[in-house]
Amino acid sequence: MQRRSRGINIGLILLLSQIFHVGINNIPPVTLATLALNTWLFLNPVKPLFDSCISVEKCYQQKDxxxxxxxxxxxxxxxxxxxNMASMLWKGINLERRLGSRWFAYIIATFSLLxxxxxxxxxxxxxxxxxxxxxxxTCAVGFSGVLFALKVLNNHYCPGCFVNIxxxxxxxxxxCWVELVAIHFFTPGTSFAGHLAGILVGLMYTQGPLKKIMETCAGIFSSDIGYPRQQYYFNNSGSSGYQDHYPRGRPGHYEEAPRNYDAYTAGLSEEEQLERALRASLWDQGRT
Incomplete structure (x- = not known):
């Protein structure tokens, strides 16, 4: 597995454009640090992709x-x-403001490993x-598994809503399940198991014992880690800011999204960004 070269990194330029459009001061610190870490390691990888990707053979059998x-x-x-980072920008702003920076950092670290x-x-x-x-x-690389876990968590805080996929x-x-199938169907080169792993980790947190375990560990090892808390950023119905959400299960009745939504999604909902990603991937496959 080797990094594909495109000459000018248009994707990186678009990502930096979105970040500066939102304003660095408007991005919570853990979200900003996650974006910076991923971008830095893209430009200065610790190891080549073949030595960074994860597989049973490399990790378990060779103990790497x-x-x-x-x-x-x-x-x-x-x-x-x-x-991946455009999706992280949107999810991070929502979840970090809701949960607090320390707990959100704890979630990112735990989800990345799990x-x-x-x-x-x-x-x-x-x-x-x-x-x-x-x-x-089969060797996989990328942040999309963590993003699927965060998507499960974000959807958990918006019960009764609809999204346009x-x-x-x-x-x-x-x-999450519809997107899992859609991405696998339109872009077969993606890691189905990696995305599924993210969904399962998210369900372990929202429906299983993971959250309780994390709270217990936080209490044992540090008294400084803040626990999840409600924030004014979310309205009473629990809307998480999807542009195409239908609150309370009523298609056709839209809730007002945060005013700065278009600023950091280029006017696209997350599902529209997914469609663009699928089209771009299919176009790339046609070129190759």
Missing amino acids: WQRLLLSPFHHADDWHLYF TGVVYLLLESSLAAFLDEPDFRR LGLPVPNRYA
């Missing part, structure tokens, strides 16, 4: 466990970085169940 830390923060090319662990378990199980050793050699209104509780 540092890949669990490296793989989420390395990207294949500038467009991979752009679409998505890799769950990915290894999924690939190992598929290899054993289907008797196909290639699953153990590829022109269809989808209830929040099913949105």
Whole structure:
């Protein structure tokens, strides 16, 4: 696996443009630090992609466990970085303001590690169940697994809402699953297991014991980590700021999105950015 070269990094330029359009002072610190870390490692990777990606063969069989830390923060090319970080910008602003910076940093660190662990378990199980050793050699890289986990968390705070995916209104509780299938269908080169791992980690936090475990660990190791708290940024219905959300399950009745939404999404909802990503990926595949 090697980074694809495009000459001028248009995706990186678009990402920096969005960041400066929003204003660095308007981006919460942990979100900004995550964007900066991913961008820095794209420009100055710790290791080549082949030595940073995560697979059962490399991590478990060859005991190269540092890949669990490296793989989420390395990207294949500038467009991979752009679409992941544009999504992170939107999710980070919403979730960090709701949960607080310390807890959000705790979530990012935990999700980054756990998505890799769950990915290894999924690939190992598929290899054993289907008797196909290639699953153990499949190597994945990128932040999208963490983003799927954050998407589950963000949708959890907006019950009863709908999102527009590829022109269809989808209830929040099913949105991640629909996007998982849509991305896999339109861009088969993406890591289905990596995205699925992110969804499972998100469900472990919202529906399972992960949140309780994290709170317990935070209480044991530090009394300074703040616990999740409500913020004025969200209205009473729990809307998380999707441009195409239908509050309280009523398509056709829109809630007002935050006024600075267009500033950091270039006027596109997250689902419209997904459609653009799918088209760009298909165009790239046609070129190759």
